[in-house]
Amino acid sequence: MREITYRQALNEALAEELERDPNVFLMGEEVAEYQGAYKVSAGLLQRFGPKRIIDTPISENGFAGLGIGAAMVGLRPIIEFMTFSFSLVAFDQVVNNAPNMFMMSGGQFNIPITFRGPNGPAHQLAATHSHATENFYASVPGLKVCTPATPRDAKGLLKTAVRDDNPVLVLEAELLYSSKGMVEPPDEELLIPLGKADVKREGSDVTVICYSQTVPISLTVAAQLEEEDISAEVVDLRSIKPLDEKAIFESVAKTHRVVIVEQDHSFCGVGAEICYRIQKTIFDSLDAPILRVSQEDVPMPYNEDLERAVLPNAEKLVTAVKQVCYA
Amino acid sequence: MQPLEQRDEVEMLSLMLLIRRFEERASQQYQAQKIGGFCHLYIGQEAVVAGAVAAIRPDDYIITAYRDHGHALARGTTAKACMAELFGKETGCSRGLGGSMHFFDKEHHMYGGHAIVSAHVPLAVGLAFAIKYRDEDRVTLCFFGDGAINQGSFHEALNLAALYKLPIIFICENNLFAMGTSVERSTSLKQIVDRAEGYDIPGEIVDGMNFREVRDKVAEVADSIRKESHPSFLEVRTYRYRGHSMSDPASYRTKEELEKYRLDDPIIRLRAQLTREGKLTNEQFDQLDKRAKETVLTAVKFAEQSPELPVEKLYDYVYFNGAKA
Numbered sequence: 001m002r003e004i005t006y007r008q009a010l011n012e013a014l015a016e017e018l019e020r021d022p023n024v025f026l027m028g029e030e031v032a033e034y035q036g037a038y039k040v041s042a043g044l045l046q047r048f049g050p051k052r053i054i055d056t057p058i059s060e061n062g063f064a065g066l067g068i069g070a071a072m073v074g075l076r077p078i079i080e081f082m083t084f085s086f087s088l089v090a091f092d093q094v095v096n097n098a099p100n101m102f103m104m105s106g107g108q109f110n111i112p113i114t115f116r117g118p119n120g121p122a123h124q125l126a127a128t129h130s131h132a133t134e135n136f137y138a139s140v141p142g143l144k145v146c147t148p149a150t151p152r153d154a155k156g157l158l159k160t161a162v163r164d165d166n167p168v169l170v171l172e173a174e175l176l177y178s179s180k181g182m183v184e185p186p187d188e189e190l191l192i193p194l195g196k197a198d199v200k201r202e203g204s205d206v207t208v209i210c211y212s213q214t215v216p217i218s219l220t221v222a223a224q225l226e227e228e229d230i231s232a233e234v235v236d237l238r239s240i241k242p243l244d245e246k247a248i249f250e251s252v253a254k255t256h257r258v259v260i261v262e263q264d265h266s267f268c269g270v271g272a273e274i275c276y277r278i279q280k281t282i283f284d285s286l287d288a289p290i291l292r293v294s295q296e297d298v299p300m301p302y303n304e305d306l307e308r309a310v311l312p313n314a315e316k317l318v319t320a321v322k323q324v325c326y327a
Numbered sequence: 328m329q330p331l332e333q334r335d336e337v338e339m340l341s342l343m344l345l346i347r348r349f350e351e352r353a354s355q356q357y358q359a360q361k362i363g364g365f366c367h368l369y370i371g372q373e374a375v376v377a378g379a380v381a382a383i384r385p386d387d388y389i390i391t392a393y394r395d396h397g398h399a400l401a402r403g404t405t406a407k408a409c410m411a412e413l414f415g416k417e418t419g420c421s422r423g424l425g426g427s428m429h430f431f432d433k434e435h436h437m438y439g440g441h442a443i444v445s446a447h448v449p450l451a452v453g454l455a456f457a458i459k460y461r462d463e464d465r466v467t468l469c470f471f472g473d474g475a476i477n478q479g480s481f482h483e484a485l486n487l488a489a490l491y492k493l494p495i496i497f498i499c500e501n502n503l504f505a506m507g508t509s510v511e512r513s514t515s516l517k518q519i520v521d522r523a524e525g526y527d528i529p530g531e532i533v534d535g536m537n538f539r540e541v542r543d544k545v546a547e548v549a550d551s552i553r554k555e556s557h558p559s560f561l562e563v564r565t566y567r568y569r570g571h572s573m574s575d576p577a578s579y580r581t582k583e584e585l586e587k588y589r590l591d592d593p594i595i596r597l598r599a600q601l602t603r604e605g606k607l608t609n610e611q612f613d614q615l616d617k618r619a620k621e622t623v624l625t626a627v628k629f630a631e632q633s634p635e636l637p638v639e640k641l642y643d644y645v646y647f648n649g650a651k652a
Contacts, residue, residue, distance in 0.1 A: 025460070051460065057490065062449050062483025069453020072438055073388070075460060077453075092446050092480070103644040105431035105439065106422030110647035141645050165647040 001182040009151035009183055010040045010116075010172065013158035014078065016186070018048050021076060024162060027054040027063055028080030028117070037082045038118060038177055064090035064115070068097050068167075071113045078162060081117035084171060085131040098167035099142025114161045118174035119147070120213050120263045121300060124307060130300035132264040134212075137169050138240040139268075144168040144194055146239040147263075149215035151181035153238055156192030164194065173212045195242030199251065203233035206257040206321055209248060209274060211237040214261040214293075214312055221317045230325055240270055248274065249282050256287040257324040261312050266294035288324040293317050337607055337615070339381050339538060340597050343373040344619040346397040347594060349406055350569075352623045353396065353413055353427075357573050361631070362413045365442075366427045369397035371568040374593030375500050376401040378541025379468055383549055388454045390438040390447055391470035393428035394500075394567075398470060402435040410626035416633035423636055424644060444505075445471060445478035448497070452484045455493035455558075464553045467495040468545075474505025476522050477513055485526040488558040496548055497523070497560045500535065506571040507579045523560035535565030536588070538597045565593075 004012075017024050030037045032045040032055040045053040056063040060081065067077035081087045087094055094115060101109045121130040138145045144166055148154040154172065161168035184190045200215060201222050210218040215236045222232040235251050237244065252258055258278060260271035271292040278290060296310040321327075350368040357366050369376075372394075380389070380401040391398045399409055404420050412419030413427055421431045421440070428442035438454060441447030451469030458465045475481050476499060488495050499520075505513055516522060523530030531548075534540045541563060548559045566588040570577035577585075601607035 057483075057486060059483035059487060061480045062452070062487050065446065065449020065480060065484065066453040066456055066487060069390075069438075069450035069455075070457045070460070071453070072450065073454060073457045075457050092443060093449065096443055097441075097446060097450065101439075102647055104421060104425040104429040105433075106419070106424045107644050107647075108421070108431050108433040109438070112647075144646075 001184060003180050004151055004183050005177065006151045006154050006173070006179050006181070007038065007040055007177040009155035010158055011042060012186060013155045014041060014044060015047065017159055017162040018044065018052060023074060023076045024078060025052040025054060025075065026078045026080065027056055027067060029056055029058055029082050031055060031080050040177070041080070060086050060090040061093055064093035065097065067113050068093060068101070068111055071111045072101070072109050076112045076162060078114045078116060081115060083129060083174065084117055084119035084133045085129045087115065087117070087133060088131065094137070095140050099140050102142060110165050111167050112165045113167045114158070114170060115167070116158065116161070116170035117172060118177070119171035120174060121295070121307070121311060122174040124302055124304055126302040127299035132295065134171055134240050135264045135269050138270065142167065143241065144239070145171060145241045146194055147171045147212040148238060149173060149176065149212050149236055151179070152183045152190070153192055153198070155183055156190045157194065157238065160191050160194055168194065171212065175213050176216070179216070192238070194239045195244055196238060197244035197247035198236045198238055199233060199247070200236045201232070201234040203231040203255065205231040205255055206259065206325055207233045207235055207251040207255045208317070208321065209235050209237065209258065209260045211240065212263050214263055217312065217314050217317060218261055221314050221321065224314070224318065225321060230321065230327060232321060243274070245277055245281070248278065252278055252282055253285050256285055258286070258290045259293065259317065259320045259324055260290065261293040261317050263312070264295060265297050266292055267297050269294050288326065291320040291324050293320050336597065336601060339377050340594065340601065340607070341615045341619065342401060343377045343538070343594050343597065344616050345406065345622060346373045346377070346400050348619040348623045349396060349400060349409065349626070352627060353410070354569070354573065356413065356627060362427070363415065364426050364428070365393070366413070366573045367394040367571065368567070368569045369394055371588065372500060372502060372535065372565045373397060374538040374541055374597070375498070375535045375563050375565050376470070378538045379498060379545045381542045382546035383466060383468060386436060387465050388436050388438060388458070388467040389470070390451045390454060390467070391440065392444065392447060392472055392475065393440070393442040394472065395428065395430045395440040399430040399432055399437050399440070402432060402437040404430065404432040404435055404437060406622050406626035407629040410623070410630040411633050414630035414633070415635060416630055417636040418629070418633040445475035445481040447471070448475060448481050448484040451495060452488045452493060455488060455495035456491065458494050459491070459556055465494065466549045466552050468498060469495055470498045470500055472505060473499060473501040473503065473510050473519060474513070476519055485523070485528060485558070489526045489528050492557050494552045494556040495558045496545065496552070497528070497558065499560070499562045500565055501562055502565050502567045504571065504579070507575070509579070518562065520560060520562040528558045528560045530560035530562065533561050533563045535563035536591050536593045536596060538593060539600070
């Protein structure tokens, strides 16, 4: 194991999959000559050439659709959205073409495509550039959605996504690109299955369910609460769809209390689905109502203080945890 | 693989008759409520797909919009599989899961059947991208209607195809109406083909009621693309005799206009050409027509008797490998 950044981990995943399978190519805005808007694809053009690392014009609908068409005949495109806020321009392709093709062709055409890029609010980018798209996309049958929070998960999930025979969205955490973590050495194959949550910290009093940018918040809060004698278990979903219900239920059965801290809005957010599943399946395990910490239901303001007020943060999470623990 | 342009023109006339009779029977079965959803008929436009398919190889890719019955039949999907699809049966070309607007046939390189206007044009560019990526000499034929040319995805796709010099023929089946809106009420240009010029793509206007003209033009363009990969655009002028879909009485156009085009019918034209040249007798034509009608009737019977996909298999078509999310 060695310590690398989230960005490097993604870069390694791309390079390894490009190396392994000639059907894999990377396409998107600024991925080649500019070396990636966030430098995730740095060096790949030099290594794999312009046939496989392809710059596009600013045409998200066009190149997302191009990728899906190429996938219909067996290529395995990796389509980068400079941010998932821009994927909304390609919503028709991502939602109406990629996941529908397999059903509407009677099983003749599966679409082995990976859509990836930063997702979720970053810092003062205001309403149009701050979308957390996981709940939109996870609600679509036929799509898979993963949300890595650590360099190791980012590498392992991206590699798995590229090998999956279905459309997979790898929603990267924009704020975590420079964060560091331990990852297996490059000569060791690292594949992390989709639909497998990871207990990032064990605990016994309360389960904190999180993903992506809310994972570091949860870990900070768990450490802080330990000093107050509250033992929080941090469950990182890693994938929103498929959802690892088993891991959730196991943790809740142990702690009996749950806070979900999500990156998206509360209305129809990821946490709403998880709440439903918990109460439906293990209602009797609960000792307190489930609480959710989500974004406020407003378009994202630019003002820094107001943005902070909208986002989930440590303070809000601490309050919620204490509330479910009646502490 | 042998190009279809070597194919007998009588055979292609027979295909056009099959499409015509298929659509007439589909209309009847729709009215009898055997067919659900939306149903868009291709009657009047047969020479476009017949001519295009006659000019390309069986391993070339084709993709189209929702008025797709003729394209599947032209590619070699059986009338049985097409009719069964309309009936929503498991024996349909998309197992009854796609319906009229989503005919697919992988074996015959028919990539759909797409019902969001112009959303398949980027897919077509992706098919062409794959051809070039693999250094193959195939060509992609992308069919769409005149309504598609005002969608953003159309413009993005044309730009990408030109930028990457992809082997694709954009075939605009200009039947003068996007549903009920005429080209002059929807498009700022006088000629649709001029759209191509904006992307530095060579374009030409073709008489879509003339099988031979379509075939020869597509053959010429496909040949040029195989020699050196590039996109091309054909505005093929045609006419649909029926409304946009089954529910459309087409009151936005005059009887006289319809009659004018009916007199220029693509089947009658090709028949007359062949008869004049001594390649087809009246008896032979009647025989072809009779055979087309019989094929379609057999297809209806087949569709009626076919099973539906059982509900237990519903989740088998969400994710490849059948794994549930």
